[in-house]
Amino acid sequence: MGRGKKRAEATSSPPPPISASPKKPKRSTPVDTELGFISSPVPSHEAKSRWPHRYQTKNVKTTVTVTLSDGSTEEKELFQARSHYTRAVVDAVVFELFDDAYIQASEGELDFIAKIVEMFETTNGEMYICTQWFYRAKDTVIKNQDYLIDAKRVFYSDIRDDNPLSCISRKAKIKQLPPNMAAAAREKAMDSYDLYVDAMYTFPHAFSNLSKDINNSPLTNGVMETKTEDVKKSPEDSQRSEITVLDLYCGCGAMSTGLGIGASLLGEKIVTKWAVDFNSYACESLKYNHPNTEVRNEDAENFFDLLKEWENLCTKFNVVGSKDIELEPQDSDSEASEVDDGVVIPSEGEYEVQKLLAICYGDPNKSKKTGVYFKVRWKGYGRADDTWEPIDGLSNCEERIKEFVLRGYRARVLPLPGDVDFICGGPPCQGISGFNRFRDALAPLKDKKNHQLVVYMNIVEFLKPRYILMENVTDILKFAKAQLTSYAVGRLVSMNYQARLGIMAAGAYGVPQCRMRFFLWGAGPTEILPQFPLPTHEVLKKGVVINEYKELIIGHGEEHCQLHKAALLGDAISDMPEVTNNTDQDEMPYGNAPRTEFQKLIRLSRQKIFGYSDAKKKNSHKSILHDHRPYQLNQDDYERVCHVPKFKGANFRNLPGVLVGPDRVVKLDESIDRPRCKSGKPLVPDYALSFEDGKSCKPFGRLGMDDIVPTVVTRPEPHNQVLLHPNQDRVLSVRENARLQGFPDCYKLFGPVRERYMQIGNAVSFAVSIPLGYCLAKALQGAQLTTPLSLPFKFPDCLGQLQSLRQEPEELVSE
Structure with a gap:
């Protein structure tokens, strides 16, 4: 579908946004078909007030210069009006202004769907309408992954086109519903409607909540207003509890660490409570730099299975909300404690569980038996003799298991649905790598090397965080017609998340390198969708991004007159x-x-940057x-x-x-x-x-x-x-x-030298993750922004601001 491939914004005043969409074919009208405007003309003064762009000249058309989403400009023709109307008849069917309608498409294609936002007669007597489009999922960035989306769901847009009145095919019955409505309630609300709309689709590629009733929205120059004012955080809000983070595929933790630093610049406390990665050296690096984080060195798919089993155990033992249950004091598991003093070593074949130390899902004993395992400390033995035992083998230890689950629940060693505020991470997709000679371009989701993307979205669906941020290489937009990107967005939208796509070049934010990365924001239906930060530095953006997605590069085609000089290697x-x-x-x-x-x-100490x-x-x-x-x-x-x-x-x-x-x-x-x-x-x-x-x-x-x-x-x-x-x-x-x-420099790494290079190379640059954290904090504080955010700092100057912010909390809200 050609509509909206380039979003255009009028640069002359006061015309509304004009799309670069192709015009729909004019349908020939049989002589015996009733067609025309049937209301009285809108009074001239009212029409000129509501649609001033139609009354600039007496010519049939006027020309305006529009800036397209790729930064280029072109001349567009805009029909001029003799008069406006509020009712029309097409094929004996009466249409009112702001009715929804099907608009005739090319032969063999589904009719387009639109809201009629203008009815007017041109200066040469032709009958025209202006339509504001609804998009089916397949016509958005979701593309051929539209099977993930309810077929009755459409998305409103801000893209408009002028079309002959005769292009109207029939009425469309579209019900506007609130986001996140339960399926049963939605079916009941639909009643006699064919379709429903609960979200907005804007370019370049974002799904967001409908902020107004689209049937009764105030119009500005004929355009529904969707932008809300930025708001400041009140002193009372600064006492709000911390935002808990699960860092999936965490590596050495650069992404979540930078997000936390960026949010702290606005007084928001984002804490990486849980982190998961298969690489043990990366986990060691993260644990050293974040000693209070629950770091799990395991496969993400096993982690997902463990989350489900953990929820079952918490339900089985009824521990949710069980703060009043008394627990016996538990001995610390120190390195020095080997054998308990005064305990007789049991004879061979007689073992008693002293305590359970940890839980995992998988096959820790390499016995080809996958399931839930507990790490057991045996009575009379020390840590060197700890073993992983399957839950089925501990059937006589129900009280020990219950005690472990209760302690684990209170310590939040594992998250339950609703515990996680924010999930970030970059699921590896080796199946799209150019180094992979056997990659499957026809069915990339069937490639096991790309399966982690499915796991990532499964974990999001299970835990239901308020926000998500996914990172990946820009190849995800090039390989297999961006099917993996379409899948990721489709999964989020199918879960009623808002979504926004973007590409950021690290050098544009203050480091001497040009690497580009793809990012996907997600926000729950009751949250504000974060924006992306505008570049702060001059830099040549190196990397190949196909034309269809070039508009995703943040700052692409925009003039920034106050950019700092690019950082150089020296x-x-x-x-x-x-x-x-x-x-x-x-x-x-x-x-x-x-x-x-x-x-x-960059040399600042851990105390000055992290506070410890x-x-x-x-x-x-x-x-x-x-x-x-x-x-x-x-x-x-x-x-x-x-x-x-x-x-x-x-x-x-x-x-x-x-x-x-x-x-x-x-x-x-x-x-x-x-x-x-x-x-x-x-x-x-x-x-x-x-x-x-x-x-x-x-x-x-x-x-x-x-x-x-x-x-x-x-x-x-x-x-x-x-x-x-x-x-x-x-x-x-x-x-x-x-x-x-x-x-x-204080961020220390572990593992063989080659492993440390991998941790660094796989990481998200701090110069990128810090601005993203700042954007998240803005959303948390109520700033609903429709365009990328200008940053009040640059990297690495922001590192020097952290100590003063911690010392003077009252100044956190002065920005």
């Missing part, structure tokens, strides 16, 4: 102490003072640099790197034995013997010569301090990426990559 890393390819220290002193404001702020320090380390207040160690290249690669000259843009083409032709294709210099490493392998490997048909400059490429890095990679090998330090013979270190992502 701004972020020029203060880092020199290290070598073989450096293996996890901690070291800085050795020198910061050289830029970026470096000064590492209680386990006596010297945690001292400035220690973590993770400044590079991936150790093998001897051959190290020799190659040492031969690459130390200037920006140098690469394998600068090595001896290589010729570059006039077509920029590289080849070996056959006039000399091929240079070799000490191992005997070629100094210039064959893969570098053949990469991208010999035209690439990436293998063993050296960065410059004035560079903006294309992206932060998960694999630190320099074979097909520009990763070499500007003036040292090594790849960028873990901490240098972390700075490119906006990680504060």
Whole structure:
């Protein structure tokens, strides 16, 4: 369907929004068919007041300049009116102004659905209507995933078109219903109606609540008003309880951490209560930096099954709301406690459960038996002898299980439906990766590598959070005609969530890299849908986004006259102490003072950024640099790197034995013997010569301090990426990559070096997640915004604001 592919907004005043939609075919009218306006004309002064854009000239049409959603402009013709009417007849059927109607489509297609918002006679006597469109799910970004949506549900839009009166096919019976109405109540309310509407669909691609009765809405220049004023948070609201977060596919926690920082800038307390990831090293990193978070190192699908089983156990033991039940004091599970003093070790075959320590769903014993398991501390034994036991094997321990469930419920070790305010995370979709030669473009949802998207939405449906934020690579918009995107949006809308799509480039928010990521906001039907933040920095947005979705890039096509200069590599890393390819220290002193404001702020301590320090380390207040160690290249690669000259843009083409032709294709210099490493392998490997048909400059490429890095990679090998330090013979270190992502230096990482690179590369940049958290806080405080939000701060300056905000809470609401 062509309507709304580009949303247009009139730049001249006062015409209303004009769509770039194709006009509907004019239907030939039989002589014996009754067709015309049957009311008296609207009084001239009233018509000119209600529809001033129709009375600017006596010509048949006037031309206005409109700006399309992709930033381009074009001239549009607007019919001028002689008079307006409120009633018309088509095929002997009377239509009133603001009636809903089917509008004739091309042969073989379903008729369009619209509300008649104008009836007018043009200056040359033609009978026209202006229609404001309803969209079926298949005509939105949901596309072929429309099976997820009730076939009777349509979505109102702000897109309008002028059409001949004769294009009306028949009346449409559409009932406006409140969001989130129960199915039984909806069926009863529908009664004699064919369709229902409970949400608005606006471009570029957002589903939101209908804020007014669309049948009796006040009109401004013929357009229903949907924007509400921004509101300020009152001092009383600042005492509101914290917002609990479940971070799914959490990695090392950059996304949820940044969201919390951004929200705190407006006085909102967002706390990551639960986090789940399959990678144990990432979980270790998150737990260190967020010691109060319940971090679960498990598969998300097993976590989903555990949530359902946990709800069953809480129901079985009737623990919900059971605050008055007395519990015996429980011994702490300290590292030192091995065997209880004075307890006789039982003889072989006799075991008694002392206490239950943990619960999981899966197969922790690798016995090919999947189910609910409890971690058991046996009486007379220590932690080294703890075992995972299936729930069926603990049938004689009903009281122990009940006690564990009650304690777990009170401690909220697992969330129940309604416990989670906000779910964030990026479900991995390896099935869409360009590196996957076997990806299924016809049925991507059947690919097991994309199944985590289904799991993510299943967890959302089960827990029913107030808000969700999903992140993914922009390939999700390119692969298989964006079926996975359509599925994600369709699932949310089918659950009566509002939804908004956007693409953010990290460099546009203050870090020296250009990586773009796709985001999907979701908000419950009674909540305000958060907006996206406008860019704060100049940056070249690198990355391929197909034309259909370019309007999703936040700030795309808009002029920003007060953007800060782009952050450069040197701004972020020029203060880092020199290290070598073989450096293996996890901690070291800085050795020198910061050289830029970026470096000064990124060095802030945990106490200043997060409000707490590492209680386990006596010297945690001292400035220690973590993770400044590079991936150790093998001897051959190290020799190659040492031969690459130390200037920006140098690469394998600068090595001896290589010729570059006039077509920029590289080849070996056959006039000399091929240079070799000490191992005997070629100094210039064959893969570098053949990469991208010999035209690439990436293998063993050296960065410059004035560079903006294309992206932060998960694999630190320099074979097909520009990763070499500007003036040292090594790849960028873990901490240098972390700075490119906006990680504060105090955010410590765990695991082998390669694993730390993966955690950084998979993370959402702090420069992106902090503004998103600020936008969420705005929504929490009642700001209903129809356009992206201008930020009152930039990264990393916002890190320096945190300490003063905590010290002076009364100023939190002064913004």
